[in-house]
Amino acid sequence: MTDPIETGQEVLRTEARALEALADAMPVDFLAVVELIAALPGRVIVTGIGKSGHIARKIAATLASTGTRALFVHPAEASHGDLGMIVDGDAVLAISNSGETAELRDIVAHTRRFGVPLIGLSSRPDSTLMQAADHRLTLPALPEACGIGMVPTTSTTLTLGMGDALAVALLRKRNFKAEDFSVFHPGGKLGAQMARVHQIMQGRERLPLVGAATPMGDTLVEMTAKGLGIAVVTEGATLVGVITDGDLRRNMANLMDRTAGEVATRKPLTVAPDMLAAKALAVLNERKLNVLVVCEGDTPVGILHIHDLLRAGVA
Known part of the structure; x- marks a missing residue:
């Protein structure tokens, strides 16, 4: 029987190595994506479903709290009216590890129809999503840390890391300071520390x-x-x-x-x-x-x- 501590260490080291690999091979379009979002007159619409959806929500929240206007749109809800939330001046960051998530179809089609910039985030550069995207944030295709190749672990960690990398690159580009941060964090311990x-x-x-x-x-x-x-x-x-x-x-x-x-x-x-x-x-x-x-x-x-x-x- 595998020792739980050893298993935990193995998972963490696997994911840490994956992040190192991503840092050593940043997506070619990363700079272009930062420039696009920094100049965007509208908002970054972040979308995904399943585990990618959970990560997409976190990325949207991190962007919004650091000075980049962003919101999460659920792809299923988008197909039932929420596409109207995506307007001229926005850009869409669509997340799918496989790049073949069927639920993203209507959002992708909407961006193509109305000329909304589409940023794809996936580990498969030849996938439908990435082929449709204007900019591609390609993650390294590395094994999941679960050992059976099915549980999103390494892939979600890489996605989350890429979201953090985008948010921090954007806040530094904007010279976003602690006092700016306090505007979006008025509550709790952090809000108190940001008080004047x-x-x-x-x-x-x-x-x-x-x-x-x-x-x-x-x-x-x-x-x-x-x-x-x-x-x-x-x-x-x-x-x-x-x-x-x-x-x-x-x-x-x-x-x-x-x-x-x-x-x-x-x-x-x-x-x-x-x-x-x-x-x-x-x-x-x-x-x-x-x-x-x-x-x-x-x-x-x-x-x-x-x-x-x-x-x-x-x-």
Whole structure:
């Protein structure tokens, strides 16, 4: 009886070797497909059925989340009215390992009739699909990892890899950044990490503000009232320093005879309201801080505490 761990390792290594083979022999039309999609006025319609359909849905979702307008159209539904979703300016990415999937017939015919660019993705370059396609993403015809040659394993892994390769090539061509990514991912942990500081910070009303000439007795009252372990020292509207618990310990001698400006640490580290929350968290961790003043220019507008990041799901 075959050891399950050995079987699992064999499957993974088989699929890994297949991906290496694909990377070493990229389809000749890959660059042309990237250029076509990047210049496309419409959307990429991704289609396939069965296991290819599941992969097609994932490819469409990945493209859409990285700045390429895309959607999945089920080939059977296309034959019953959804062909109307494919319009001038679109392109179709049709996926079929064999290239002979009967259910794709109507979509292929529709693209030929109305001049919609057709991209075929298959392991058989001489198949009906690939012969009809304007651009061909040909995968290496390698054995499935199942051992009986029937279960889509290697072929679906290669298809998924090719979809990822297209998506990443397109996002880099468009100079798609993390802040662009956040537009399409507002929810969950990822959405929290993509949030901006101004969406998480406590506003100006929560700032423990004191003037530079404020006696330390009054400064301590303000620090205690706001409960953030910090006082923000200003001259007019301009930030000139901060007082932390560490500053208090370092200035215990005659503390109550001094002013906030005399005790404050000058030119403190600040963050801007439009900084990514995840980047602000990295600053806090790197500098071993619990709180940061948020400034627009030299003017304090809010305060960001590590607890704010924890509540928002960033930390």
